[in-house]
Amino acid sequence: LDQLAFGPGRDRRAWARILLMAIALLAVAAAILYFTVSGDYAFLRASIYTGSSTGQYHATGERLATRALKRNGHLSVVATAGSVENIARLAGENGRCIPAFAFVQDGVPVPGDAGLQTLGRLPQPESLLLLARRGRAIDTFEDLKGASVGIGPDGSGTTYLMRQLLENSDLKDLDLKPSNHDLEAQAQMVRDGQLDLAAFVMTANAELIRTLAKTYDLEIVAPADIEGLVSRDKWLRLGKIPAGFYDVAKPIPATDKLVAQVDTLIMTNACVHRAERVAFLRLLTEEFPTFVRDNPPPAAKSQDQAPLADEAREFFTNGGPAMADRYFPWLVNLMSPAYWIYLAMAVTILFNASNAYSRFRLWRIDANREMLESRLKALTGLGSTPEHIKTLPPEAAIRTPQDRMAAENLLKDLEALRLRCEEQLRSMVTPMGSEMFYRYQEQLIEDAQAMLGDLLRRSGGKAP
Incomplete structure (x- = not known):
């Protein structure tokens, strides 16, 4: 009757709680994905220096800006006198640096200390x-x-x-x-x-x-x-x-x-982060279907002072953006995907090393405990489990002063080992889930301490 009265209702309430928790987790996951995962150009916020407002590359810049705007990007097209002015604007003046890209004619001199980099070349020279x-x-x-x-x-x-x-x-x-x-x-x-x-x-x-x-x-x-x-x-x-x-x-x-x-090179300055550079490369790929095939530039004179950016080299090698560049731009802005891989490998190695070190310490505690238990067995002639105390005859006792001193020293060694086990249990290098092994060793040590204490009291001594 109780099962009929409470069992099904309790099951329904449990399933309802599970369903509500699942919905809450999905909502949290959706919020995280909405604010952190990106498949558009929302991270693109920069200017592009083109040339004459009546020129072909100004028109190209306008088309790129229109594409970006359709997918939440913002590209400000700036008409200039040409490549020389574009280089000067990219380099910045009075320490003022504006995130920007520019179309630059190959061969135009680039200041070596300006920190400019090349992203590729336009397919049509x-x-x-x-x-x-x-x-x-x-x-x-x-x-x-x-x-x-x-x-x-x-x-x-x-x-x-x-x-x-x-x-x-x-x-x-x-x-x-x-x-x-x-x-x-x-x-x-x-x-x-x-x-x-x-x-x-x-x-x-x-x-x-x-x-x-x-x-x-x-x-x-x-x-x-x-x-x-x-x-x-x-x-x-x-x-x-x-x-x-x-x-x-x-x-x-x-x-x-x-x-x-x-050739017409695409250059950028140090103010443009990785996510923006990759987004601009994606824009160029959409605008020019042969852009990846025609890059990197084979012999660009300006690359002597403005080398090919790492992001561009990876983009051309992969034939497009990596998954992290496409969907997690906020993450790659902090650090390149390659370094995230190295970091993950380093963390994995660290955890494995920590686990190996913890196992080594646990092995040493187990070995020391067995050594102390062998001393206990030699001292009493019995096993080291508490049940053996119950089998001791009434006359069993430690009679000689030497054995009593050995028993007291053994009790101190067991306590030292127990404290060591307790300390390692709380250590930062002890992996989660390994605590139970230390607690098991601690319990065995305490059992040996209890047996030796009882034996000392039986023998007319005082257990410390």
Whole structure:
């Protein structure tokens, strides 16, 4: 009757408690996952320095920012004069460092102590395009002797690259006259005869080049000896603009043109943490499907001062972000996943060593206890369990002073061993769950103490 009255009800209450506990645990786990696990770009909070607001890379930056915003990221796109200004902004001024990324033309000098790093290169290189009025014959660099050349805005990658080329010993004698101008202004000046050439460094399919070439009736100049000039620098290579690429009807260009090409690197500063770097690499992978395949850069001159970041190297090796980088960005910001693995290995080794040390100490206590019990057995001629005391005949006793002294010393040794066992039981190196083994040893020691104490009292002595 009691079982019928209380058994089922008690079971229902127990199951209800278990269900409530499970729901509470799931709620706690969901809250932890919500605030700590991330599959989006919520940890991306940075700026990106691009270049001219009308340029291709500013448009790329806008697309990346839009992608990030859709998944809780924030990327502020900043228009600049170009690569030189981008490097200066990344390096910071007066100790002020802003988390940022930047598109930087390879070959632009980077301060060695600025702490800048490279994250990779964009799949499509930039081309050095020299535009002149249609119909002007320029077959070799010698035909440009004394020419005036617009080399883009001051602080731009175009300016830097052109000055590098103009300082070449082969071109110095041409007495070229470089000057800085805005991109569209220098195209207009070429049309009006105020400049002989206008230099642009940007992607070949940039809409700005197509617009300027058609609006101002310009043609791409490709001196035949440009191949020899380009092949001298590992960070430059040769590309081709096919005939009619910008306008099939005119056509622009009229024939295939060989042009110098240079990679566009993605750089960042020390203010950008690992989670933000990996998030930006993921953005680039979504925007450019071949981004991982085309990286790391094989021969980037700027990497001499801005080496490839560890996060980027791991990203390209793995073909994408590691699980910890994707879902636990707060964790990898504290320490790289590789170091978390080392830490886990170190903790495992520490626990194993602690367990081995505890077992060794337990073995020594057991060995000492057995040695003391053998002394007890030799002293009494009996076993060491309390039950043996009950079998002692009434006349059994320790009679000689020497045996009594040995028994008292043995009792002190047992107490010392018991205290040692108790101390090790509370030790920090004793693993959880091993306490029962120490308590068992302690109980055996106390049993031996009780037997020896009773024997001393029986023999007319006083147990200490």
